[in-house]
Each structure stands twice: as structure tokens, then as C-alpha cells.
Amino acid sequence: MTANLGAHEVLEIHEVLNCTIDAANTYQLLRGQVRDPQLQHMMDHQLQFMMNEYNSMVQMTQQQGMSQAAPYRAMKTSQPVYGLDNPQQMSPVTSASQMDDRDVASCMLGLLKSAAGLKMKGSLECANPQIRRAVQQAAINCSEQAYEVWQYMNQQGYYQVPTMKEVTTDTMLGMYATAGGMQQSMGGGMNQQNMMHAMHQGNMHPTSQSGSMQDMNNMNNMNNMNTMQQGRGYNHTLPQ
Numbered sequence: 001m002t003a004n005l006g007a008h009e010v011l012e013i014h015e016v017l018n019c020t021i022d023a024a025n026t027y028q029l030l031r032g033q034v035r036d037p038q039l040q041h042m043m044d045h046q047l048q049f050m051m052n053e054y055n056s057m058v059q060m061t062q063q064q065g066m067s068q069a070a071p072y073r074a075m076k077t078s079q080p081v082y083g084l085d086n087p088q089q090m091s092p093v094t095s096a097s098q099m100d101d102r103d104v105a106s107c108m109l110g111l112l113k114s115a116a117g118l119k120m121k122g123s124l125e126c127a128n129p130q131i132r133r134a135v136q137q138a139a140i141n142c143s144e145q146a147y148e149v150w151q152y153m154n155q156q157g158y159y160q161v162p163t164m165k166e167v168t169t170d171t172m173l174g175m176y177a178t179a180g181g182m183q184q185s186m187g188g189g190m191n192q193q194n195m196m197h198a199m200h201q202g203n204m205h206p207t208s209q210s211g212s213m214q215d216m217n218n219m220n221n222m223n224n225m226n227t228m229q230q231g232r233g234y235n236h237t238l239p240q
Contacts, residue, residue, distance in 0.1 A: 005061075012122035013036055013061055016135055019118050020054045023111045030107060033099045041221060042152060043108070045075055046145050053138060067129035069137035074148040081154055082161045104160040105149055109159075115139075 005013075027047045034040045048071035049072055054071065093099055117137035124134035163169075 009126040009128065009131065012125045013057075013131065013135070014121045016119050016138065017054065017057065019115050020050060020057075023115055024050045024054065026107065026111055030099075030104045033096065033104050034101060036101045039101050039105060039152060042148065043104075044077065044148060046072075046108075046148075049141070049145075057134060057138070068194050069134040072136065072141040072144045074144060074151075075111065076148075076151075078151050078155055080151070080161065082163050084162050085157065087160050102153070102156070105153050105156075105158060109146055109149045109153065112142045112149060116142035126218075144204075162180060189235070 024047060027043055027050070031040070031043055031047075034043060053070070088102075090102075093103065114137050119135055119142060123132050123135035123139060126135055150159060154161065164172075
């Protein structure tokens, strides 16, 4: 297996595995500081998933067998709360005993966001398709875990989301319009194609002389194109 790995992806896998070990060890270190049972349960759930993911990746890189990377499933989801409501002041603690649940959750969030970026970057350097997908999934898993922690912090009021005035938000996002040029061009081409097909099938019934003349012109133009493509002549038109 290792003979089929490039030097660049070996170095990236090395970074990914080290990152996972550091995150798991930090979880173990912070676990004793947690007081909220909900946060404790989340930490235990995420830590167990990290261990399983780490073992799976080690086996994948050291053995012939390939196991499919498993997606992370959050235990609980909630709707985000927007706006500021008397956010508490924050400052570094002077001893580990002063750490509270907000400090622990914030550390977890920072670890997971950093790991998600590192793993996604590492996946871009992997040539082996199975390992590439596994590292990509690991990055997505970190993103999902980070969002789970953020949701907890948001619901507890630890991580509040400031907002702009509605007119400012609408103005900024309203500056962008959809890129409809290519779509319209493609749609127009399809309409013309459908029209020509209908004409050949005898499904078009012009309602005026000018419409009939235009239909005849369209048929003539298509006949010219077919004749030119088949190499049988040029500038051959039907009398109008």
C-alpha cells in the first residue's frame, strides 16, 4: 500500500493523523473541567468518533484493505439565535481551575475549525482516491462537529451572533444578480431547435403570410446548413 503513496500525500497524512491525536488529547485534558452534562455528553460522543476515525485512517494507510469513511452524526440540532443580548465579558484565565463550560466549548470549537481546514487542505494533496475521499470526509466531519459545538454555545448565550440593519443586509446582498446570459443563450438555442423540429414534423400552422414566409426562410437556412455539412454544394436556396 505505502508503495502507492506519493511523498506529498504521506506528509499530509502525517499532519492529519497528528492533528487528530492532538485534538483527542486536548479533549481528554479538558474533560475534567466540564460541569454541564450536555457538554460532557457531547465531548464523549465526539471523542469516541475521533478515536474510531483515527483507527480507520491508520488501518487504511498501513494495510491493503480500504474501509469507507463514516460521516459524523450530531446528537442534537437547533435553530441559530441571532442578535446580541448582554454578552458576557471574556478574558484569559490565570489557572485551569477557573475554566468554565464556555472556555471549554470555545477551545473545542477552535480545535475543530483548525482541524477542518488542515484536513481539507491535506485532501487536495492526496493522489490515492480512497485516501483522498477519507481525508475529505474527515474534514467534513470536523466541520459538523464544530457546528454542533457552536450550536451549543449559541443556545447557551456563549457565542452570540451580531447582525446588521436589515436595509444594510438587503443592500449588500442585493448588489448581486444571477448570471443569466449563458442560460438565456442556451435556452434560446433550444427554442429554435424545437421550432425547427416542429416545422419538419408539420406541426406549425402559420397564422399570417409574414409568418409563413419566416418559416420558409428558417427551413431554407437549415437546408443550406445541412447541404454544406454534407459537402454537396454551397449557397443552395429554394425559391421564395
